[in-house]
Amino acid sequence: DAKTTQPPSMDCAEGRAANLPCNHSTISGNEYVYWYRQIHSQGPQYIIHGLKNNETNEMASLIITEDRKSSTLILPHATLRDTAVYYCIVRGEGAQKLVFGQGTRLTINP
Amino acid sequence: GAGVSQTPSNKVTEKGKYVELRCDPISGHTALYWYRQSLGQGPEFLIYFQGTGAADDSGLPNDRFFAVRPEGSVSTLKIQRTERGDSAVYLCASSLTYGVWNEQFFGPGTRLTVL
Numbered sequence: 001d002a003k004t005t006q007p008p009s010m011d012c013a014e015g016r017a018a019n020l021p022c023n024h025s026t027i028s029g030n031e032y033v034y035w036y037r038q039i040h041s042q043g044p045q046y047i048i049h050g051l052k053n054n055e056t057n058e059m060a061s062l063i064i065t066e067d068r069k070s071s072t073l074i075l076p077h078a079t080l081r082d083t084a085v086y087y088c089i090v091r092g093e094g095a096q097k098l099v100f101g102q103g104t105r106l107t108i109n110p
Numbered sequence: 111g112a113g114v115s116q117t118p119s120n121k122v123t124e125k126g127k128y129v130e131l132r133c134d135p136i137s138g139h140t141a142l143y144w145y146r147q148s149l150g151q152g153p154e155f156l157i158y159f160q161g162t163g164a165a166d167d168s169g170l171p172n173d174r175f176f177a178v179r180p181e182g183s184v185s186t187l188k189i190q191r192t193e194r195g196d197s198a199v200y201l202c203a204s205s206l207t208y209g210v211w212n213e214q215f216f217g218p219g220t221r222l223t224v225l
Contacts, residue, residue: 043201043216087152100152
């Protein structure tokens with residue numbers, strides 16, 4: 001699976017949009033981009049995934065660049081409960097396991 | 111409905127002892143995964159079951175680690191002759207079936223401390 005690069009930490013004000021970037025320049029055509037988050041002392045939680053089209057669900061939006069070499073997870077109106085480590089994962093269609101990197105520690109400030 | 115549950119939530123043991131960690135997946139989920147998370151790191155894959163059989167055990171660090179899922183539901187991760195380096199949070203996840211489109215639901219983890 002392709003390697004991902006994320007900033008180690010980010011801050012965002014409560015109520016503002018949080019935009020978390022991820023680089024995956026070696027992604028191949030059949031690899032999906034997944035986002036999970038892990039709130040302190042809990043297991044990771046699935047957020048969203050996509051292949052090449054932008055995706056939106058009740059939690060977030062995922063914007064994937066046309067060349068698929070990078071993506072951005074958008075939390076439209078961040079709350080204090082969104083403080084967590086966010087993991088961007090690239091996963092091939094035949095792969096079952098998730099390969100986690102270091103993630104981005106997002107802190108939402110009041 | 112009930113999520114993935116793991117017992118115990120915390121386990122303290124002494125170096126050299128044997129431990130068993132249990133995972134109850136979401137009812138009806140056929141795929142089950144074990145991960146290990148060291149302090150400050152992301153989770154690391156250990157083993158994956160599809161039904162009763164281990165489909166991929168490439169992440170098990172050595173032969174002291176073994177996992178079973180005899181009836182295709184509950185799974186037990188077994189660690190023999192524990193070492194201080196085995197201290198970590200052991201996470202279990204399940205998904206409805208295999209395939210990249212099936213999200214994995216994680217349990218809260220078992221924190222293992224080897225003294």
